[in-house]
Amino acid sequence: MKLTAGTWNPDEPFVYFLAAPLSFIETAAPHHASCLIAVNELMRDDWRDHLDRLIDSGAKILVDSGAFSIAASHARKHEIPLEEAFKMPLESLDGFPELMSRYKEVIDYCQDDVWGTVEVDLGGEKQKRRTRTLFEDKGGHPIPVFHPVGDSSAYLDELLNTYDRICVGNLVSASRYARKRILQTILERRRGTPCRWIHLLGMTPSEVLCAFPFESCDSSAWLNTVRWSGYIEKSCLRSVGPLPKNFQYQLGDRESWNLGVQMGAIGASFLERNLRQYRKAVPYV
Secondary structure, three states, X not given: OEOOOOOOOXXXXXXXXXXXXXXXXXXXXXXXXXXXXEHXXXXXXXXXXXXXXXXXXXXXXXXXXXXXXHHHHHHHHHOOOHHHHHHOOHHHOOOHHHHHHHHHHHHHHHOOOOOEEEOOOOOHHHHHHHHHHHHHHOXXXXXXXXXXXXXXXHHHHXXXXXXXXXXXXXXXXXXXXXXXXXXXXXXXXXXXXXOOEEEEOOOOOOOHHHHOOOOEEEEOHHHHHHOOOOOEEEEOOEEEEEOOHHHOOOOOOHHHHHHHHHHHHHHHHHHHHHHHHHHHHOOOO
């Protein structure tokens, strides 16, 4: 079995990672220290300083390759489906060389100090194998990604039987019905394999994860506090609706923005705690 690098513990309870730009993460970290930072957010000269501060504070950091961002940007610019952009030759994607260069730097700098690093999941199955092997040959140990839309079931079996943990991508665009079928299929194929951990990329904790016991997920939905819909409260992991207008971020007010981000982080912490308590009370068989 191939081991992925990082500070993760396969016996730790469920983890919800906050996905967001650095400024949001640094504001939220005192209230919820688990975060996903994409490499496209680290294309700045002082990126090491920001990572060092978060690592020193005890934050649990999942570094994402930024593949989704660059594929989505290319798809919008050239008006093609996102799935098509994910399968394109790497050199054809706008901005890929710069992103890949920074990704290599981040891997070399901190892969053993962060919770984990997600592979560059672009180019389809064959290209992902080649890219991952290049990093592994040079001491990198990223977490491989399975795409339910595009990758074969044989590729999923290969990852589950080869690596100690994997990620599942492309869940954002799936319908609720399709997502449930995908999650159930992955759990069934996982049985009897050595894979210890599966992370769901871009999925917000909800009552669905009570039935499908994956180990972690991430999303940016916690930022609704300072985006279009305001803070949406949940009970037993199910949305019950937005709070009144006086709980929402006031445009142009920095203090209001800070409070909104902090409130979102606190809400995310409760989501994580609720799911952990449920898993403890109702073990999955």
